[in-house]
Amino acid sequence: MNLPAELKYTKAHTWLKIEGTTAKIGITEYAAEQLGDIVFVDLPETDSALTAGETFTEIESSKTAVEVPAPVSGTVTAVNEALDDEPESINDDAYAAWIVEVELDGEAEGLLDAAAYAALCQ
Amino acid sequence: MAQTKQVLPLRCLYAESASTDPYFNLGLEKYLFDRVAPGERIFYLWQNRRTVVCGRNQNVFRECSLAGLEAVGGHAARRLSGGGAVFHDLGNLNFSFLSGAEDSDTARQLSVLLRAVAAFGVPAELTGRNDVTAAGRKFSGSAFYRADGVSCHHGTVMIDVDGALLEQVLNVSREKLESKGVDSVRARVVNLSALCPAITPASMKAALRAAFLAEYGGLDFAGTLTADPEGRLRFAGGPWADAAAPEAARAALAENRARFADPAWIFGRRFDFTNVLSRRFPWGGVALKFRVEEGAVTGAEIESDSLLPEFITALEQALPGRPYRWEALAAAVAETAARCGGQAAGPAEDLTALLRDSI
Numbered sequence: 001m002n003l004p005a006e007l008k009y010t011k012a013h014t015w016l017k018i019e020g021t022t023a024k025i026g027i028t029e030y031a032a033e034q035l036g037d038i039v040f041v042d043l044p045e046t047d048s049a050l051t052a053g054e055t056f057t058e059i060e061s062s063k064t065a066v067e068v069p070a071p072v073s074g075t076v077t078a079v080n081e082a083l084d085d086e087p088e089s090i091n092d093d094a095y096a097a098w099i100v101e102v103e104l105d106g107e108a109e110g111l112l113d114a115a116a117y118a119a120l121c122q
Numbered sequence: 123m124a125q126t127k128q129v130l131p132l133r134c135l136y137a138e139s140a141s142t143d144p145y146f147n148l149g150l151e152k153y154l155f156d157r158v159a160p161g162e163r164i165f166y167l168w169q170n171r172r173t174v175v176c177g178r179n180q181n182v183f184r185e186c187s188l189a190g191l192e193a194v195g196g197h198a199a200r201r202l203s204g205g206g207a208v209f210h211d212l213g214n215l216n217f218s219f220l221s222g223a224e225d226s227d228t229a230r231q232l233s234v235l236l237r238a239v240a241a242f243g244v245p246a247e248l249t250g251r252n253d254v255t256a257a258g259r260k261f262s263g264s265a266f267y268r269a270d271g272v273s274c275h276h277g278t279v280m281i282d283v284d285g286a287l288l289e290q291v292l293n294v295s296r297e298k299l300e301s302k303g304v305d306s307v308r309a310r311v312v313n314l315s316a317l318c319p320a321i322t323p324a325s326m327k328a329a330l331r332a333a334f335l336a337e338y339g340g341l342d343f344a345g346t347l348t349a350d351p352e353g354r355l356r357f358a359g360g361p362w363a364d365a366a367a368p369e370a371a372r373a374a375l376a377e378n379r380a381r382f383a384d385p386a387w388i389f390g391r392r393f394d395f396t397n398v399l400s401r402r403f404p405w406g407g408v409a410l411k412f413r414v415e416e417g418a419v420t421g422a423e424i425e426s427d428s429l430l431p432e433f434i435t436a437l438e439q440a441l442p443g444r445p446y447r448w449e450a451l452a453a454a455v456a457e458t459a460a461r462c463g464g465q466a467a468g469p470a471e472d473l474t475a476l477l478r479d480s481i
Contacts, residue, residue: 040179040304060179060304062251064266065204084302
């Protein structure tokens, strides 16, 4: 399983790339494989608030539609609008296809490192 | 998403709705979805009166003719699952399987359908992506939704659907409407009653219940929940938490119904799009170019070679800010024409017809 060591993960199958007080967030390759061909990503709006544990995006694949809970709280500073036209880029490279970038509200809690996440997916 | 071994059979619960209100029925499904507990599997059967149900991420304006739907007393609705638009009437029966995500097995759940039609002597098979076909044509399609570890697999069973009406409301050309969102896939369909006259919505309901129990075991459902035509719930047996608190159930259902009936949910999702409506009239050709954001017109441009430039310019200014619904836009046309004098009356009528036919 491809799990970049520099990223943090959650048991809801999201990844975070934290740099200072901002984080880019996406879904893991494992999650993308489980979903199958992704056909739509419902992006939040820039400047909207993210609340840890509450849905921040909804992803539709050829198999199902899932709500994805936010791994952290914060404010959306950018969304990956390229996903509007090419939602399947998440299937191609889940770690390049970030969904949102957020300014974090304080310290992110309860995140997993690659090894802990890998154990969870066994 | 890890697989867990199910040792004990799941407790099987059954729900059915005698209401034909699509918003109520979708709301009841969500009510059940929010309450299905680990170790439980709920099987829910329901029917909607004439309704186009769009997938969660579809642009409703691209999927159906709203005026056409309205003209036959139909409703537009949006469900929580993905996929394409479908037409329901009382010749269609809807099923839902609700359980923990790890307990959901699409093929096995669809085998309940195969068993039910086999009881009528109709051979059927699973084809493509979760379609169920008989005689090479589709009579059932499925869609899926997951949240908080719970899975909803629901779908249609075409028994005696008005095919002409289906074509009329779903088969619309929207080639000039540019929008993101998920497209529908068209399929050759068949009504089960055409293959076996003994299949009616009522007989199919009974067959599905029996097939569910045969597939998943158990003498009968551990509990049942029925909604009467007015949407009042009756709980029997089982673990229904709201059985002793009908007030709470009623309030939750009213809230869910309001959510599905909310125009902002049906029409106003953040699908910004542009559409061009054009037609040639005796008095000139017109192309109405709309920009629509969250269900409201944010920009209007009108190209016309007509001899009524004041009317056209005034109309361009009157359209932004209105909901992108033909009635609201027709009101703008009528108001503008009234300000421009008698010569605009005829063109205003023609434009109203264009809006009604095209949105």
